[in-house]
Amino acid sequence: MKTAQKVAFTTCVATLVLIAIGVWVRASGSGLGCPDWPLCHGQAVPPGDLGHEPIIEFIHRVAAGAVGILIIITAALAWIYYRHSEPVLWSATANVPLVGLQGFLGAITVWQELPPEVVATHLLLAMIILSLLALTAFGMYRADPDRYEQNRKRSPAERNLGRLAVLSLLFFPLVLWIGGYMTESGAATACSGWPLCDGHILPANDNQEIMHMLHRYLAGLYVLLLAPLSWFAWKRRQEIAWASTVALSVAGLYVVQVFVGALNVWFTFPQPLTISHTVIAALLWFAISAAAVLGYYAPVRHPERTFVTEPNEVTA
Numbered sequence: 001m002k003t004a005q006k007v008a009f010t011t012c013v014a015t016l017v018l019i020a021i022g023v024w025v026r027a028s029g030s031g032l033g034c035p036d037w038p039l040c041h042g043q044a045v046p047p048g049d050l051g052h053e054p055i056i057e058f059i060h061r062v063a064a065g066a067v068g069i070l071i072i073i074t075a076a077l078a079w080i081y082y083r084h085s086e087p088v089l090w091s092a093t094a095n096v097p098l099v100g101l102q103g104f105l106g107a108i109t110v111w112q113e114l115p116p117e118v119v120a121t122h123l124l125l126a127m128i129i130l131s132l133l134a135l136t137a138f139g140m141y142r143a144d145p146d147r148y149e150q151n152r153k154r155s156p157a158e159r160n161l162g163r164l165a166v167l168s169l170l171f172f173p174l175v176l177w178i179g180g181y182m183t184e185s186g187a188a189t190a191c192s193g194w195p196l197c198d199g200h201i202l203p204a205n206d207n208q209e210i211m212h213m214l215h216r217y218l219a220g221l222y223v224l225l226l227a228p229l230s231w232f233a234w235k236r237r238q239e240i241a242w243a244s245t246v247a248l249s250v251a252g253l254y255v256v257q258v259f260v261g262a263l264n265v266w267f268t269f270p271q272p273l274t275i276s277h278t279v280i281a282a283l284l285w286f287a288i289s290a291a292a293v294l295g296y297y298a299p300v301r302h303p304e305r306t307f308v309t310e311p312n313e314v315t316a
Contacts, residue, residue, distance in 0.1 A: 010135035033057035085143035120180030162295025
């Protein structure tokens with residue numbers, strides 16, 4: 001694996017870690033641990049005598065800055081070595097202003113004292129950035145000049161699997177945004193039971209119960225997209241090298257996610273389960289994004305362009 005690819009995949013992992021830290025901020029009640037932005041209690045480093053909330057929020061800001069730097073480096077490497085692949089180039093480039101927008105949304109959440117709609121949008125934008133990173137990282141691997149001939153054509157089965165992944169990914173933002181809004185608005189604890197809401201299939205005439213159950217209904221309906229994706233991937237596992245990984249990852253993560261969601265309700269959202277629920281969602285999002293890239297994207301050589309090869313590199 002080459003340097004640019006290593007940096008891109010490292011940035012994917014770092015983004016997943018950042019999402020986990022962001023949920024830790026929310027679950028621990030540290031969202032306003034630093035009531036100002038970009039400083040924290042008027043200082044570059046938060047005072048140590050104000051409890052753990054400022055420290056947790058400060059860790060999140062430092063991690064976000066580190067991921068932002070990695071995204072910029074990834075974009076620079078894409079421009080140096082992958083100008084022959086427009087999807088790689090423009091996905092890496094698009095992430096630079098998006099990470100700036102993400103920082104601005106983070107500032108708004110502090111200035112406006114954590115409005116649920118902004119918090120949910122902040123989480124959704126993190127997932128969009130993660131999808132673009134998946135396109136950049138896996139696209140770099142696909143578009144590598146040394147592997148061009150073996151990667152330039154996708155079989156019909158791979159393309160169909162990629163289409164199923166794209167279709168699944170298009171529904172995910174609705175489930176995720178409503179889940180983020182539900183948690184931040186206080187609707188997470190509106191229903192005391194699972195799978196029923198206070199013993200009823202339908203919520204009462206209460207906005208928080210409606211929001212809570214809407215998230216459950218949408219998460220349940222999502223199986224109608226993920227089941228065909230997993231089944232098709234598993235069926236084609238002999239034909240497509242990475243299909244079994246997709247099938248097991250998507251099916252396994254979804255089942256675990258539903259179970260963790262139920263545990264959250266039963267045990268009134270303890271921090272470890274709350275964090276796990278969003279991290280599993282991020283891993284599922286990344287798995288589906290990777291499947292979409294691997295199945296749908298095939299590099300196209302532009303005759304007028306010259307491949308630039310990294311010096312002194314060893315190909316995996």
